[in-house]
Amino acid sequence: MKKYRTDYGPGPFAIDINKATLSNDTYRTAIWTGPHLQLTVMSINPFDDIGLEQHPDNDQFIRIEKGKGVVRMGPTKDQVTFEQYVFDDYAVFVPAGTWHNIINTGSEPMKLYTVYAPSHHAHGTIHETKEVAEREEG
Numbered sequence: 001m002k003k004y005r006t007d008y009g010p011g012p013f014a015i016d017i018n019k020a021t022l023s024n025d026t027y028r029t030a031i032w033t034g035p036h037l038q039l040t041v042m043s044i045n046p047f048d049d050i051g052l053e054q055h056p057d058n059d060q061f062i063r064i065e066k067g068k069g070v071v072r073m074g075p076t077k078d079q080v081t082f083e084q085y086v087f088d089d090y091a092v093f094v095p096a097g098t099w100h101n102i103i104n105t106g107s108e109p110m111k112l113y114t115v116y117a118p119s120h121h122a123h124g125t126i127h128e129t130k131e132v133a134e135r136e137e138g
């Protein structure tokens with residue numbers, strides 16, 4: 001299966017998102033970055049998480065292609081009151097400014113893709129691991 005390691009934005013592009021997501025073995029890879037939208041694929045290790053975070057200027061759409069876990073969201077870091085178990089084919093909508101986290105509760109990597117509007121990460125971002133992402137974007 002082809003692995004996507006190039007950011008194809010901002011030009012026209014089409015992709016089999018299911019195959020791209022399932023074949024991804026990095027914590028985060030930007031596949032398409034434009035001025036108003038960005039697509040990344042992610043692989044979250046078993047019993048790991050994205051980490052509680054908030055994007056003040058970005059709405060975010062997350063689709064779980066494979067795996068199971070729990071999504072938590074709330075208006076402040078200390079008020080994360082929304083909780084939903086998620087599985088294959090679930091979609092998660094995160095409004096700008098909302099604190100959120102996705103925790104992989106399964107024994108296999110969780111495969112997901114996320115769309116940010118506007119773009120959030122630098123064009124061409126590849127984070128091999130969560131630790132690299134935290135160090136670079138800390």
